[in-house]
Amino acid sequence: MRDGLGFSESEMGVLLLTGAIGSLVALPTSGMIASRIGAGATCVTFAGLSAGGFAVATVAVTADQPMLVRVGLFLGGMGVGVWDAAMNLEGAVVEQRLGRSVMPRFHAGFSLGTVAGAGLGALAAHAGLSLPAHVIGVMVADLVVVVVCVRFFEPTPHGVGADGVMPGSASSADTAADPSTAVDAGHSLRDTLATWRESRTLLVGLVVLAAALTEGAANDWVSLAVVDGFGTGNAAGAVGLAVFLCAMTLTRLAGTALIDRLGRVTVLRLSGVAALVGVVVFALVPVLWVAMVGVAIWGAGAALGFPLGMSAASDDPRRAALRVSVVSTVGYSAFFVGPALIGFLAEHVGYRDALLVLALPVVAGLFVAGAARPLAPAGGAGPARTLDG
Template sequence: MAQSSASAAPSEPLDRAAVIAWRNALFVIFALCGLGLASWVARVPAVRDALGVSLEQMGVLIFGIAAGSIVGLLASSHVIARFGTRTTMTWLLLGAGIGLSVAGLGATFGPSFAVIFAGLALFGICTGMTDVAMNVSGAANERLLGRATMPIFHAFFSFGTIVGAALGALAEFLDLPIAVHMIAISVLIVVAVLVAVRSLRSEHLVADGEEPIPVDDHSKTWRGRLSIWRDPRTILIGLIILGMAFAEGSANDWLGLAMVDGHGVSNATGAVVFGVFVTAMTVGRLLGVRLLDRFGRVPVLRGSAALAAVGLLIVIFGPTPGVAIVGSVLWGLGSALGFPVGMSAAADDPRTAAARVSAVATIGYFAFLVGPPLIGFLAEQVGILNSLLVVLVLVAVSGIVSYAAREPRATETKPAEPRPAGSRGPVA
């Protein structure tokens, strides 16, 4: 099943039906990643109770996913260059299911801190590599569709997290053992993956009957793929993703607590406000594709950064909880498009897509590693609401460097047009 980047897959029929089936398969892949992560997160309190450990120790345990993800992201371009995105997603999602099952077993039998950590690290490594592979594949599919689709892919990740959280709540209500829950989710992931990958296509394909996209020489070696880090555009796109990932991640970690401690609402209301943020971000991803198609990446990214900044300012300085909730909506809408659009921009050149997406994703995930402790430290010094000003600074940086995500000149001068079913070339 291995596929080398040096010898891309042969041409395959790529009519409208094939491209749409590929897109739908990626919807499933993105949703499954969200489902797996949220399923585990929903049971974290139960895991803490089973282990009987402190919050500090739980922080170390949860770090297993983040650490594994960074390892996976750094290795992803080399794995994809050797095997291709389709094979990478297939095997790595199977590995993610195994990691999830191991963590569930460790939380139920023993329980064992070490076994849980090992399972979460494996889950993180596999999902980190899958993250890059599915974004590279999604960018290739997006080029063939001839319109912005990446935000919708990421919206399906959000849908997966919603379903995972709901199933986790149901498992808690039924007092389902963590091992049974995680194994059931893993089986669901495995079955869905084996069905979905049948519709995936090689990221090297460009259109029906055309030659596969070649891979330039520097992408054929480890040293060559790492050289993508010396490209200023890689760093600038990484900063776009870093700022928006920080905006998204800080809300995930701190918005509920900021509403409780900063605006005096109840714990339940804080949870509802977080739900409002997630819903706004999902809606922003679904509706944002029309804005991207009409105005292009740079104006939309600048507008998104401005919207997120206004939302943050309202949450931080809003006089009442009701006003702060309005701010959380704007914050969510503004945070919606930065990460997926940055991924699209990183994959503009299909010859270096895997290496660049891996690099910018690593920069973006740095926000998820550093963000929680940084804001926590600042919150101890200046208060939870004022600590969010650091997010505002990074969002501003993201907006300033958004020009780096500009579409390639070929896209600007000759936009893709819809093609009828069965025609050759890009599909609308």
């Protein structure tokens, strides 16, 4: 896209910002939408919007229409943002019904998709496949998979009566005995605004913000940093991204046992330290293979922050949809700030040195990691789940 549009580093940063703006515009409404029509319908609707938006953007690149590229990325960002919040809500429902940590494994599925995407990107670049043919083909396949898979979703709370219980669902007494059966009413704008005043929810959002910056910066810039920083070809840049994504995927697959053993807070702090070490190694070591080791450590450190934040936001099933939307909105603001900031810095100091700015949010995330500690149940009789040691 950079080459097709003839954009500079800073212009690419602003371009990437367009999709983040779309997500931020739509995300605050995701809790209301999912609570009213359910996670499955929300995923299908907004996966379709994202597919259409990214298809428009890629066709516009070949037509040299930068404004239309921005329109497509804005719509794609809206779709991805709400789709992301809805599937995290569904993941929380499954996790609560199982009674153990599984959210990182769902995010490993996300990472497997990005690994596949990086691999297809390398093959497409090597084969000289056009950008629209590549991206539109992937978008169509994605949408088919979503339509099929949501048929197997666990029902998420929506369409409830005045007593807060969905018709035909568990009774109020059952809900009191098992919070995982609790349901949300179709939430209003007032409910959403009230959630934005919850200090714990905002601190969990800051944890997710730090994780999203650390992950998103790699997704956006590692390929270009390898290409420009080490003088390699585009295929090598895609391999660098694949190393990051593979490390993330493996950590998410293996991380559930670590979370159950050490607890959320300890794992979040260990992850922050690993991310910090990995970024520093990649940015400062001039040897490509050592820098790739740093990318792998960076990927492992960035793996668990986002899923753990989603789990923390969903501890109370009755408020899960709203809190996930707030935490997702705060987290996605990383994509509002990160691409433009790193792109601006890269124009002056290069991509690799610019990535050192990630140390600031990682350290901030370390300080507020305690906010993700599991909530006690409404009666106050101990922790809601034994995920924090």
